[in-house]
Amino acid sequence: MAHNNRKPKMLLYTLKDFQKQFPDDATCLEWLRNYLYPDGIFCEKCEAVTKHHRVKSRPSYSCDHCGHHVHPTAGTIFHKSPTALTTWFYAIYLMAQTRCGISAKQIQRETGVTYKTAWRMFKQIRSMLSDDKSGPIGGKNSKVEMDETYCGSRTKGTRGRGTDKTPVIGMVQRKGQVRAVVAADVKADTLNGLIREHVLPKSVVFNRYVPFL
Ligand SMILES: [Zn+2]
Structure with a gap:
């Protein structure tokens, strides 16, 4: 049997990979839902994990049984932000890729948001990425x-x-x-x-x- 000496390919998560994985806001929201609720969404009203479906007009999911809404962005850095999830995810990608530190100015340039928005995103993403308290x-x-x-x-x-x-x-x-x-x-x-x-x-x-x- 040939000796498997290949380099681990997953090290190289490129911009192309990112764009393929997160092509639009709906995909980002779906990713967030799966990340936050890997075992399904617990409905507070039904007091059980129930099936939920995406609410088309809003970034939320609704319980199939009672219609109660769940917003996966609640309590995250994306909460109530007018900035598109794809833009947020792209900025996170940039900051996680460039550990030497990307500036807020670079985020502004790469994503097209205003400097004020870029600076706010920069601060929030930085605090999220450097959260060493979680062990x-x-x-x-x-x-x-x-x-x-x-x-x-x-x-x-x-x-x-x-x-x-x-x-x-x-x-x-x-x-x-x-x-x-x-x-x-x-x-x-x-x-x-x-x-x-x-x-x-x-x-x-x-x-x-x-x-x-
Ligand atoms: Zn319910």
């Missing part, structure tokens, strides 16, 4: 991807390893949370330490650079 990510058999980015001055020159820029290690749980931490260096010991600190045992960790564990 380590991953878990039994869940897949966590790891990679490194180098942050620092924007001067041209050497890229990647070997620069004197600060390495930032990103840890992304597939379809889940993100952790980005500044590392002293990118030696195997350091990276393994970060994994022990930020990733739950029994997770499957993919790393682009280090053959470890």
